Amino acid sequence: MAEFVTSHYGAEAVDYLAEPLLSGIYGGSPSTLSITSVLPRFVELEAKYGSLTKGVLAEMKANKAQSKRLPLFRTLKGGLGQMVAALESRLDGHAKVLHGRAQAVERTGGGFRIRLDDGSIECGQVVLACEAHNAARLAGSLDGRLADLLGSIAYSSSMTVALGFPASAFPKPLNGFGFLVPKRERRRLVACTWVGTKFSHRVPTGTILLRCFLGGMDDGGILSVSDDAILDAVVKELHDIVGLRAAPAFSRIFRWPRSMAQYTVGHPGRLAEIEARAAAIPGLQLAGNAYTGIGIPDCIRMGKQAAEAISRALCPA
Secondary structure (H helix, E strand, O other), rough: HHHHHHHHHHHHHHHHHHHHHHHHHHOOOOOOEOOHHOOHHHHHHHHHOOOOHHHHHHHHHHOOOOOOOOOOOOOOOOOOOHHHHHHHHHOOOOOOOEEEEEEEEEEEEEEEEEEEOOOOEEOOOEEEOOHEEEEEEHHHOOOOOHHHHHOOEEEEEEEEEEEEEHHHOOOOOOOOOOOEEOHHOOOOOEEEEEHHOOOOOOOOOOOOEEEEEEEOOHHHHHOOOOOHHHHHHHHEEEEEEHHOOOOOOEEEEEEEEEEEEEOEOOOOHHHHHHHHHOOOOOOOOEEEEOOOOHHHHHHOOOOOHHHHHHHHOOOOO
């Protein structure tokens, strides 16, 4: 990523555009992430138009010509848990939902045995829809090389800090959607978003809700810092950046250890071998943010692909 952006726009574009954007999305560094895995569309546009700038401008023009523009940010009004609850409801009467920790997945004559803390499950099809480092632990008895490849996918840790303030605490309106902090100027905050600007239904009138992001590959140690110290650091940085002088009316801290997959240089080749080895194990599917996209839509797409593969195996045309 760093080499690609530098060759087109210079080192400053890496420091003040690519790095903060990639830190906010991946929690990673442009010096290690693969351009063909993270932003393959940019590579395609450069190849098609002979210039990345010409390609981006042409695509922007084409998008403006569309009759209906979708909103930049979308979510479920009842929270993302609403989607999980809906899926579980649709399964009612058709499948049993178990809540437990799998210890290993083993091959049997008719398929697989999933060893749990308190027993096992026999099945013909398995989808490992979890972080690659957990998939590696489960796949060890199926294919050692596959487990090694899965375990080689790096992950960064992240943290979100939600802070609520009365609107009167801010010296001027919060325009836009928030801000990113370049690494050169960063202390702890990676990014901050104005939740009410993105999703007005989530914030009552007269209240400002900020969602702050911390962590990443360069600051994984933040997860071990106490809540009090985190709040103190975040509020002080917000005072400097935004200019507010009030203490938050409420706060919530969420820690996400090893949650954001890193598509580092060499990821396409690594992924090709992972897919080939998984395909050689009949009944095994992989899904999750470690392969071809880290966003929720990407994970939904991979889940659908896994379900379709199982459907084809059980009901061949």
